[in-house]
Amino acid sequence: MEHFETIVIGGGSAGLAAAIALGRSRRTVLVIDEGQPRNEAAQHAHNVLGNEGINPLELLSRGRQEAISYGVQIIEGAVDRLTGSLDTGFRVTASGQSFSAGRIVLATGLVDDLPAIPGLDRAWGDTAAHCAYCHGWEVRDQEILVLGLGPMSTHQAMMFSQLSPNITFINHNPSALNDENRATLAALGIPVIEQSVQEIEFDAQGDLDSVKLADGRNVSAQALVVASKMNAQASLYLSLGGQLAEHPLGTFIQVDDMGATALPGVYAAGNASNLGAMVMAAAASGTIAGAAINADLLGKQLAKVQAQA
Incomplete structure (x- = not known):
């Protein structure tokens, strides 16, 4: 079973930004993406600094290429199962393949219930x-x-x-x-x-x-x-024992300022944790989560070295 320091579930703006932050820190990263972005129906993405009006799919294509350039692996498919914990490690099964990881980023977005x-x-x-x-x-x-x-x-x-x-x-x-x-x-x-x-x-x-x-x-x-009912795609989070937070507009995964959820080792970014996040805000939350994971891993590595000294 191939092991990654972090597996990112969801390859939208938030997931790719998290993967890039980690890839640039020379972490081993796998992104698993279903290929169904929330804004797929839109022809243009706005308030994207330097890329105003860009087609959302073109923006994601560029993001994937950037992530790959830093050694991030990306596979297409749906995650069937997520198990484990920070102590035991996480196991992800997707499209008949299984992978292990030390950290998880849930960038699974939300569903607009109309x-x-x-x-x-x-x-x-x-x-x-x-x-x-x-x-x-x-x-x-x-x-x-x-x-x-x-x-x-x-x-x-x-x-x-x-x-x-x-x-x-x-x-x-x-x-x-x-x-x-x-x-x-x-x-x-x-x-x-x-x-x-x-x-x-x-x-x-x-x-x-x-x-x-x-x-x-x-x-x-x-x-x-039209005001949709916005609900985080959070079945994987719930399967780990997490609970969703309620909002007048829907449900979301609650995180701290660095994207950490209530489950140790599990982070969430983008619309899964912020129902109102536009493209740049979603990407920013992914970058923050990626940086937080890298800092966490560095701390664990240092503690291990010091314990062996």
């Missing part, structure tokens, strides 16, 4: 978005419908109102809109339609056209704003 509205999956990542910083400039001055789904929706309406005067709030989930939220929307001059959305409709060219409401009306739209 409401079951026909057509929404088709628009997601393109004309249906959740983040004003990620996609707001691209829909400036357009007709934007904010789907009222939960506690984040009013905040989204406020954020997008900075980018377009044409905002309408569709109160899809009435129980989520309290008096304070209504007062905010009124102060912003954003009209509220008290109807649920039955379907997202597209024109003959395949572009977003409108939403169909429960009363049969169609409301035209060029862009939708």
Whole structure:
């Protein structure tokens, strides 16, 4: 069984950044990646300093080549099993292969759980978005419908109102809109339609056209704003005995400032531990986790040498 000082599970921005930090410190590193990045549906990544508007898949391709240049090994596949501990060592099984490691980085990302509205999956990542910083400039001055789904929706309406005067709030989930939220929307001059959305409709060219409401009306739209339920992909963490932290927007793996989880030897980075992390923030958390692991390994090596002296 091949042994690595660190195995990184997940090859997105966070996982690759962790691997590069470790590779540059001459650590043996394996990255196991399923090849299903969260932002795959998007054509462009924004707020990426020096690479503004880059295609997300191109960014990851560059990151993989950088990691490989520092001796990092990368394999494609899903991790079937993760067992062990810091004391006994970790064992990872993926696509019929088994590997051992002294440290683990979980950069497994999150899943956007969307409401079951026909057509929404088709628009997601393109004309249906959740983040004003990620996609707001691209829909400036357009007709934007904010789907009222939960506690984040009013905040989204406020954020997008900075980018377009044409905002309408569709109160899809009435129980989520309290008096304070209504007062905010009124102060912003954003009209509220008290109807649920039955379907997202597209024109003959395949572009977003409108939403169909429960009363049969169609409301035209060029862009939708949707608050997904964001849940960390954390089955491997749970299998080790870890527990997830709750957030109004979903669930995540709680870490300290250096990316360490409650399980010794296990680190988490990117959206698995920070639901709101954009590309650069995710990468930064990976770099921090990689540096922390290297420092930890150095400390263990020094202690061993001193014990033998």
